[in-house]
Amino acid sequence: MAKENRLISGGDISSFEKTLVTEVSAIIEKSKREIYSRANSCVVVMFWEVGRHINRSVLQDKRAEYGKQIVATVSRQLAERYGASFEEKNLRRMLQFAEQFVDSKIVAALSRQLSWSHIRELLPLKSIEAQLFYADESANRQLSVRGLRRLIARKSFERGEIADARLSDDTMLPFNAFKDPYLFDILGLHGEFAEADLESAIIHELEKFILEFGKGFTFVERQKRMIIDGDDFHLDLLFYHRMLKRLVAVELKVGKFDAKYKGQMELYLKWLDRYERQEGEGAPIGLILCAETKREQIELLELDKAGIAVAEYWTALPPKKQFEEKIHEILAEARERLERKKNFPAPTVKRQIETFIEPEDDE
Numbered sequence: 393m394a395k396e397n398r399l400i401s402g403g404d405i406s407s408f409e410k411t412l413v414t415e416v417s418a419i420i421e422k423s424k425r426e427i428y429s430r431a432n433s434c435v436v437v438m439f440w441e442v443g444r445h446i447n448r449s450v451l452q453d454k455r456a457e458y459g460k461q462i463v464a465t466v467s468r469q470l471a472e473r474y475g476a477s478f479e480e481k482n483l484r485r486m487l488q489f490a491e492q493f494v495d496s497k498i499v500a501a502l503s504r505q506l507s508w509s510h511i512r513e514l515l516p517l518k519s520i521e522a523q524l525f526y527a528d529e530s531a532n533r534q535l536s537v538r539g540l541r542r543l544i545a546r547k548s549f550e551r552g553e554i555a556d557a558r559l560s561d562d563t564m565l566p567f568n569a570f571k572d573p574y575l576f577d578i579l580g581l582h583g584e585f586a587e588a589d590l591e592s593a594i595i596h597e598l599e600k601f602i603l604e605f606g607k608g609f610t611f612v613e614r615q616k617r618m619i620i621d622g623d624d625f626h627l628d629l630l631f632y633h634r635m636l637k638r639l640v641a642v643e644l645k646v647g648k649f650d651a652k653y654k655g656q657m658e659l660y661l662k663w664l665d666r667y668e669r670q671e672g673e674g675a676p677i678g679l680i681l682c683a684e685t686k687r688e689q690i691e692l693l694e695l696d697k698a699g700i701a702v703a704e705y706w707t708a709l710p711p712k713k714q715f716e717e718k719i720h721e722i723l724a725e726a727r728e729r730l731e732r733k734k735n736f737p738a739p740t741v742k743r744q745i746e747t748f749i750e751p752e753d754d755e
């Protein structure tokens with residue numbers, strides 16, 4: 393014991409103290425995160441309950457005009473008592489939150505994953521499907537509020553809807569796996585370029601590319617070599633999707649879609665299925681990225697039944713208004729094709745909303 397005390401009081405004391413401080417700091421930081429998480433959850437639920445109570449007590453009791461006046465009055469009194477969080481503008485957001493999210497279980501899940509600042513970004517969205525999609529993306533990717541705002545601005549949900557609307561009843565492609573179009577302005581490509589330039593840009597900016605590609609994707613290999621009948625073939629990019637448990641083959645094409653691309657991708661997928669597919673994995677699927685798609689050809693070829701998706705990529709984003717108009721145009725076109733093909737009175741797209749499983753995002 394005396395020897396141990398001499399060691400601690402001698403030259404090893406700074407090292408001992410440093411280790412001790414590091415270990416205690418880890419305990420403190422863990423507790424701080426837990427405190428923040430619980431406090432954030434309580435705040436979000438509290439705001440929802442406040443909004444629900446006011447909605448039920450006043451606004452939904454056929455006293456709309458009185459409701460408008462009383463919200464302003466109540467907010468002034470609450471702000472004086474509890475601070476700026478209860479000023480009229482934020483109080484009206486609470487009413488909106490409770491009106492749009494009526495399921496307490498969904499609210500409880502949101503409160504564990506997202507801050508009130510995140511919730512505020514979701515409120516202007518037009519559908520609960522879009523709100524839950526962006527909430528799920530924000531939680532799984534651990535996005536900051538700025539990151540969530542950017543994802544919404546880039547119409548990630550709508551582009552996923554475009555891809556899903558083109559899937560047939562007996563498709564081999566899972567819902568929510570791909571988008572259309574992909575926005576590659578993040579890769580810094582300008583003017584004319586070759587397929588090799590596109591591939592090099594993707595590899596150079598791989599992290600940004602995967603974020604645009606979607607959650608769950610892991611890079612495997614570039615120019616995957618396949619020897620078939622003594623001939624060499626090379627797949628541009630190979631990914632693995634952790635949640636789908638499938639290999640994902642990606643072919644890059646600078647020009648317009650060509651029907652011959654189907655046969656090429658089918659060959660790659662069959663080779664991957666035979667030689668690379670591991671036990672417990674689903675059949676490989678493919679994505680052909682083109683500068684311009686030919687939607688009628690793609691529909692007639694029924695590529696999705698072979699496990700192949702085709703999507704455009706844009707290397708420069710048009711102005712916001714033009715971008716939104718273009719997205720709405722191709723989404724309407726995809727839904728019209730689906731409606732004509734299935735003879736539905738109105739276009740419908742089934743979408744599975746995933747549950748929240750990741751830790752909450754700190755701003």
